[in-house]
Amino acid sequence: xxxxxxxxxxxxxxxxxxxxxxxxxxxxxxxxxxxxxxxxxxxxxxxxxxxxxxxxxxxxxxxxxxxxxxxxxxxxxxxxxxxxxxxxxxxxxxxxxxxxxxxxxxxxxxxxxxxxxxxxxxxxxxxxxxxxxxxxxxxxx
Numbered sequence: 001x002x003x004x005x006x007x008x009x010x011x012x013x014x015x016x017x018x019x020x021x022x023x024x025x026x027x028x029x030x031x032x033x034x035x036x037x038x039x040x041x042x043x044x045x046x047x048x049x050x051x052x053x054x055x056x057x058x059x060x061x062x063x064x065x066x067x068x069x070x071x072x073x074x075x076x077x078x079x080x081x082x083x084x085x086x087x088x089x090x091x092x093x094x095x096x097x098x099x100x101x102x103x104x105x106x107x108x109x110x111x112x113x114x115x116x117x118x119x120x121x122x123x124x125x126x127x128x129x130x131x132x133x134x135x136x137x138x139x140x141x
Contacts, residue, residue, distance in 0.1 A: 001026065006039035011080055013040040040081045045095035046074030048083040058083050063096035070097040 003011045005028050019037040021027070026034045043050030048058045060068045062085050076094040078084070085092040 001028075001038055006035070009042055009077065010035070010039040011042050013038060013081065043078040043081055043083045044074065045070070045076045045078065045083060048078070048095075050078075050081045050083075052082065058085055058095040062086070063092065066099055067092070067096040068099055070095060 001012050006012055007029065016037055021037065022031050022033045026038060028035045028038060041051045046057050047055045048062070049056065057071075057074060058069050062083075063069055064086065073094055078091045078094060079088050080091075083091045083095060085095050
């Protein structure tokens with residue numbers, strides 16, 4: 001049994017390795033009970049514990065120093081049944097972004113005096129004043 005056997009959006013549930021299939025051979029694609037016994041939904045960046053209780057997102061703290069949670073990727077799948085951004089590079093790439101690459105999702109305002117005020121209490125110079133769009137998106141470096 002492997003993650004690929006479980007199909008898109010699911011991974012093999014090694015915690016249930018001793019579970020028995022409904023028939024003499026497991027039929028993940030044709031028997032719902034077999035899929036339930038052997039597979040679990042993949043976690044997403046927006047629900048880091050997947051099928052576990054609650055729906056907590058990956059946090060800025062989970063991402064580690066120099067990175068923040070990328071809310072634009074909330075629906076992105078992690079590699080396993082839980083997101084492990086500290087130990088799995090693909091999870092970190094899916095769920096986190098380097099602070100130096102922050103875009104509009106992290107901006108609160110870009111004032112006419114060319115100062116961007118960010119959610120994280122950073123105040124940095126803007127390259128352009130506020131436009132007619134509510135959240136002008138300069139790249140912060």
